[in-house]
Amino acid sequence: MIVDDFILRAALAGLMVALAAGPLGCFVVWRRMAYFGDATAHAAILGVALALAFSVSVFLGTLITALVMAAVVSTLAGRGWAMDTTLGVLAHSALALGLVAVSFLPGVRVDLTVYLFGDILTVSRNDLVVIGLGAAMVLGLMVWRWRFLLAATISEDLAQSAGVNPARERMVLVLALAITVAVALKVVGALLIAAMLIIPAAAARAYARSPELMAALAVTLGAAAVLAGLGLSLQFDTPAGPSIVAAASAFFVGSVGGAGIWRLVRRG
């Protein structure tokens, strides 16, 4: 069977994002950072506008705005602002501001859907290198800090009593999240990045007996969703990013349903 180059590149890009998003997504779920992830991802559109305005790489622009967004949210939360309201205000403001800013750019006609929903089928070799490096960094961070991240997630007090600094581990997660947003923008787009973090992890939960197994399962399910979504997209000419997320959602429904049936069977 002959596979076109662009499909191969798309699949590789998607798989690398799934590899990074699996373990990170588990922490997003465990620490209830879903909305935080969303806000960081939405800020990426503002990053795109700034990157185009100042002619720097989109990757760099989104990375920086994601980090700034995370820093602002953390600061405000630290000052006692209500978290969900703060996130809601910032996420949508950044998104709207980004969309408005892009329209002001002189001489640039940008197809925004590319950034909102991703454009995995046009991933270039250069993109692939950037995505690969970003994913490797995130995965590296997760593996390196895993023990400390897990301890700080389960109990900040307990972690602190053993010399783990919870604030530092939070920074690690924020950094990993910003990198993931920056690399996943091309793959699933700003609006659906959080889905790639949360849905595979949530689908893995029912079958995982340990945190490590849950992360591994999340990677597997994310990778399967990438391949299934791409296949769907090629077969029916549907947009690739949303197709990948739709496939992940189908896995989630299957996982929850399957777990329910399994419980019934076991109970006899």
Next chain:
Amino acid sequence: MSAAPAVAARDAVARAEAEPLIRAEGVSVAYGKAQPVLSGIDFEIRPGEIVTVVGPNGSGKSTFLRAVLGMVGASAGRVWRAPKLRVGYVPQRLHLDPNLPLTVARFLRLLQPLPDAEVLSLLARVGVPGLEGRSMGTLSGGQFQRVLLAQALAGRPQILVLDEPTQGLDQSGIAAFYRLIEAVRREIGCAVLSVSHDLHVVMSASDRVICLNGHICCQGTPHVVSNAPEYRALFGLGTQGALALYQHNHDHNHEHGPGDDHLSDHGQSPTHSHEGGHDR
């Protein structure tokens, strides 16, 4: 059980000669620009000592623990800890997200690797054998508390730190939990620093009680503190009731040797170890 006076005296001397595990000098803690939560705290704890901090809500008990463990910085004064001090910490509460799959065995391995045999013996030691494969989310309150204790013991601590460890347990559960801590301490010889509301139980087991209300109001043996005017002013009549209850409980206690009269020797023997039941 109750140590002979000579042994108790020898232990006390050995303790006094040992370097303290933690020493705080003139420590104050303030969050932001608000009034300090704690001020002018002088404190030390030596190997094997049992120290209990009591105080009303908002008196800075948890902050006290966090400050001496270095979890919050002191805005004044300094805290000194023995180099490489091994701390076993039992947090006040631990909320586990139901989406985080965690078996009891994996939880015990959270902060250090631990061989299977060690996991089994730790769980047996705290009175919940066979739970290693259970999910943390399915434990009862009492089991959960004991698993938290096992986790704290997993690192072979020199000092066990408990932040109101018996919240959510009923009276007999609380008594059983403190008896367990007493027994564990005798076995491994660690110091115990705890914060508590459960006055009538705590009083009996402590070498030293610190009465806290933003500053140290008074401290000393349980007997001295319970009679101190500062303590009575802080806790009022409720405490009198609790102490009466405690003494009453000893009327029908078991496991005492002949002539071992709690009511009379209670205050004079600071290292007196107490094993009797507190069930009512």
